[in-house]
Amino acid sequence: MSEDTQRFLDRLAEARADRAGEPTWIAARRQAGAARFEAMGFPTRRDEAWKYTDVRAIARGDFALAADADFSPASAATLTLPIDAYRLTFVDGIFSASLSQLDGLPEGVSLQPLSVALAENHEAVGGPLGRLTGVEFSPFSALNTAFMEEGAVLRLAPGTVVEKPIILQFLSRNGEAPVMSHPRVLVQAGGRSEATLVEHHVGEEGAANFTNLVAEVILERNAMLTHYKLQEASLADLHVASIHVEQARDSRYTSFNLNLGGALVRTDLISELNGENATSDFYGLFYGEGRQHVDSHTLANHNAPRTFSNENYKGILDDRSHGVFNGKVVVKPDSQKIEGFQSNANLLLSDRAEIDAKPELEIYADDVKCTHGCTTGQLDEEAIYALRARGIDRQTARGLLTLAFAGEVLEAVRLDAIAERVELAVAGKLPERFNLAGLVETAVALGDE
Amino acid sequence: MLEVKDLHVSVEGNEILKGLSLSINAGEVHAIMGPNGSGKSTLSAVIAGREEYEVTSGSITYDGQDVLEMSVEERACAGLLLGFQYPVEIPGVKNIYLLKAALNAKREAQGLGEIPAPEFMKLIKEKAALMQMDASFLQRSVNEGFSGGEKKRNEILQMLVLEPRLAMLDEIDSGLDIDAMKVVSDGVNSLRSEERAILLVTHYQRLLDYIVPDRVHVLVDGRIAMSGDADLARELESRGYDWVLEESVA
Numbered sequence: 079m080s081e082d083t084q085r086f087l088d089r090l091a092e093a094r095a096d097r098a099g100e101p102t103w104i105a106a107r108r109q110a111g112a113a114r115f116e117a118m119g120f121p122t123r124r125d126e127a128w129k130y131t132d133v134r135a136i137a138r139g140d141f142a143l144a145a146d147a148d149f150s151p152a153s154a155a156t157l158t159l160p161i162d163a164y165r166l167t168f169v170d171g172i173f174s175a176s177l178s179q180l181d182g183l184p185e186g187v188s189l190q191p192l193s194v195a196l197a198e199n200h201e202a203v204g205g206p207l208g209r210l211t212g213v214e215f216s217p218f219s220a221l222n223t224a225f226m227e228e229g230a231v232l233r234l235a236p237g238t239v240v241e242k243p244i245i246l247q248f249l250s251r252n253g254e255a256p257v258m259s260h261p262r263v264l265v266q267a268g269g270r271s272e273a274t275l276v277e278h279h280v281g282e283e284g285a286a287n288f289t290n291l292v293a294e295v296i297l298e299r300n301a302m303l304t305h306y307k308l309q310e311a312s313l314a315d316l317h318v319a320s321i322h323v324e325q326a327r328d329s330r331y332t333s334f335n336l337n338l339g340g341a342l343v344r345t346d347l348i349s350e351l352n353g354e355n356a357t358s359d360f361y362g363l364f365y366g367e368g369r370q371h372v373d374s375h376t377l378a379n380h381n382a383p384r385t386f387s388n389e390n391y392k393g394i395l396d397d398r399s400h401g402v403f404n405g406k407v408v409v410k411p412d413s414q415k416i417e418g419f420q421s422n423a424n425l426l427l428s429d430r431a432e433i434d435a436k437p438e439l440e441i442y443a444d445d446v447k448c449t450h451g452c453t454t455g456q457l458d459e460e461a462i463y464a465l466r467a468r469g470i471d472r473q474t475a476r477g478l479l480t481l482a483f484a485g486e487v488l489e490a491v492r493l494d495a496i497a498e499r500v501e502l503a504v505a506g507k508l509p510e511r512f513n514l515a516g517l518v519e520t521a522v523a524l525g526d527e
Numbered sequence: 528m529l530e531v532k533d534l535h536v537s538v539e540g541n542e543i544l545k546g547l548s549l550s551i552n553a554g555e556v557h558a559i560m561g562p563n564g565s566g567k568s569t570l571s572a573v574i575a576g577r578e579e580y581e582v583t584s585g586s587i588t589y590d591g592q593d594v595l596e597m598s599v600e601e602r603a604c605a606g607l608l609l610g611f612q613y614p615v616e617i618p619g620v621k622n623i624y625l626l627k628a629a630l631n632a633k634r635e636a637q638g639l640g641e642i643p644a645p646e647f648m649k650l651i652k653e654k655a656a657l658m659q660m661d662a663s664f665l666q667r668s669v670n671e672g673f674s675g676g677e678k679k680r681n682e683i684l685q686m687l688v689l690e691p692r693l694a695m696l697d698e699i700d701s702g703l704d705i706d707a708m709k710v711v712s713d714g715v716n717s718l719r720s721e722e723r724a725i726l727l728v729t730h731y732q733r734l735l736d737y738i739v740p741d742r743v744h745v746l747v748d749g750r751i752a753m754s755g756d757a758d759l760a761r762e763l764e765s766r767g768y769d770w771v772l773e774e775s776v777a
Contacts, residue, residue, distance in 0.1 A: 458617075464614075465628075466599040466600045467575060467599055467603055467608075467609060468603055468685060468689065469603035469608075469632040469633050469636070470600060470628045470629050470632050471600050472600070474628055478624055478625070479617070479620065483619065484619075489619075514624075516627075517623070517627050517628060519644075520644055520647065521621055523644065523648070524666065525666060
């Protein structure tokens with residue numbers, strides 16, 4: 079066992095002392111997670127799934143678990159999305175009741191921190207939790223299972239339509255020493271229920287913590303969930319997440335993976351399309367600057383006939399940033415009448431930026447319609463000329479077209495506050511010579527009138 | 528204001544303009560007419576700075592400046608603006624972004640600061656109303672999904688906001704029905720002033736019923752074969768272009 083693996087296991091041993099009274103099933107899973115992590119260790123670039131992503135920045139770190147959830151309400155407010163929503167707030171992984179907003183939660187909706195859900199009825203959690211992902215998925219999911227104690231449990235009773243979005247806010251502090259958290263999210267959407275879930279990762283500038291999240295999302299028949307993952311934590315934060323989705327017949331899962339922050343970010347998104355007419359839509363936008371490393375892996379498993387998946391991921395990479403896109407569509411034997419569409423386009427704004435893009439199709443049935451396209455592109459010269467002919471210099475024209483490129487994903491976003499925030503962030507991140515933030519603000523102001 | 532002297536222009540080795548001279552003064556509206564392939568569109572494109580065209584000899588000066596030495600964007604900022612025959616669709620770039628970025632570029636070139644947001648808002652809403660364009664057009668991507676008439680109105684909207692000193696309009700009448708023709712020409716007429724000149728490139732006299740020119744030039748085979756006043760356009764309408772060719776040879 080490497081020193082790195084041992085260091086994390088030592089932290090686990092310290093934490094375990096506090097967990098004497100927990101239910102035996104949790105202790106058993108924790109044990110299995112730890113054993114699995116110990117056996118695998120951190121992934122290296124020799125592992126196919128981690129070929130382009132070096133996790134040594136995490137493995138070599140020494141992260142304690144946070145001791146409290148102190149955060150000034152005023153600064154938390156500035157980091158909170160301006161959306162009328164129900165919200166659970168976590169500070170470095172620890173639940174903060176005072177920063178959360180659960181007033182007026184409608185009937186049929188149960189939204190609780192994992193600790194509370196466990197205390198209330200641990201057996202009800204124990205059934206679904208871990209069903210979609212065991213400890214085998216990756217060393218990180220094993221580690222999450224070993225450490226799991228906090229997170230969120232969202233349950234929607236059949237037929238419940240939740241009008242307001244539900245936000246899970248993860249605040250990362252710039253404390254004296256870096257900390258880690260292993261949030262565990264469980265969503266059970268009953269038949270015909272509909273909701274919008276926003277997973278918002280944000281924090282103080284300079285925060286350099288490690289977040290290792292696992293989410294399990296179960297959609298019953300005809301349930302519809304839109305899941306925004308907005309990751310805009312500090313450029314020093316380390317972030318690994320895997321989201322596992324199970325879809326019954328006629329369900330629809332729409333994911334927006336919007337990544338702006340983090341030094342090292344890896345997101346795995348897996349949907350199991352288990353019932354006819356289930357649809358997964360995956361939208362992604364990532365922006366890299368400095369030495370950011372942003373890796374998105376997606377997998378649509380078409381396990382039943384007449385299931386549909388659509389994917390549109392776009393990456394913009396500046397400076398020496400590195401993007402990874404791996405999108406896989408798997409069609410099982412006997413899964414006929416499948417449609418799977420996948421598109422990935424990337425723009426490199428600097429000569430030293432890098433993208434590794436790998437679309438994969440694995441098809442074991444014959445009556446399927448699948449396409450994938452992957453481009454690493456240049457901007458449209460004709461459009462640049464048209465803008466220059468109005469007096470706009472070449473750099474600004476390039477900036478406008480880069481913003482437009484991001485806009486192709488953002489136009490599908492149904493929460494204006496998120497679309498505007500990301501567009502503004504992208505406009506602000508574009509090299510200063512582009513100076514587009516003022517334009518976006520003007521358009522937002524006009525839209526508000 | 529604009530002086531074109533003995534201009535020779537080639538594209539991919541074919542000479543299109545073969546010694547064209549033209550002088551435009553402030554306050555004037557000039558119309559360039561001519562049969563297809565005579566080089567009408569080339570002239571305005573070269574003045575605006577289209578890069579595929581090669582100027583082999585001759586000169587273009589604008590307020591004493593050598594236009595051929597200026598970049599496309601410098602020309603636009605200096606007030607030479609071309610309304611395109613086929614406006615380009617720019618998916619994802621909102622009209623309002625183009626208008627504001629272009630206006631600020633021009634203001635910067637004039638040594639002015641950025642336009643204050645409320646003033647800009649008022650300006651674009653007023654001009655959009657003049658072109659009978661709903662404010663929602665400002666939030667839409669430039670020309671994307673616009674009808675032919677909407678694209679042309681959008682070109683004129685840009686002119687109204689950017690207030691060029693020389694507005695060049697390349698076949699602004701193509702693809703317009705009568706109602707749109709009225710809106711577009713009202714827009715162009717509102718640009719007419721003592722300080723500004725307009726250069727219309729058109730195949731048909733019809734446009735000139737709405738925008739009455741001071742001077743009409745007939746372009747044949749890369750040269751101006753005949754010039755006159757608005758009556759010349761009417762004569763062309765009834766007699767066609769062939770007689771011009773005969774008279775200019777004679």
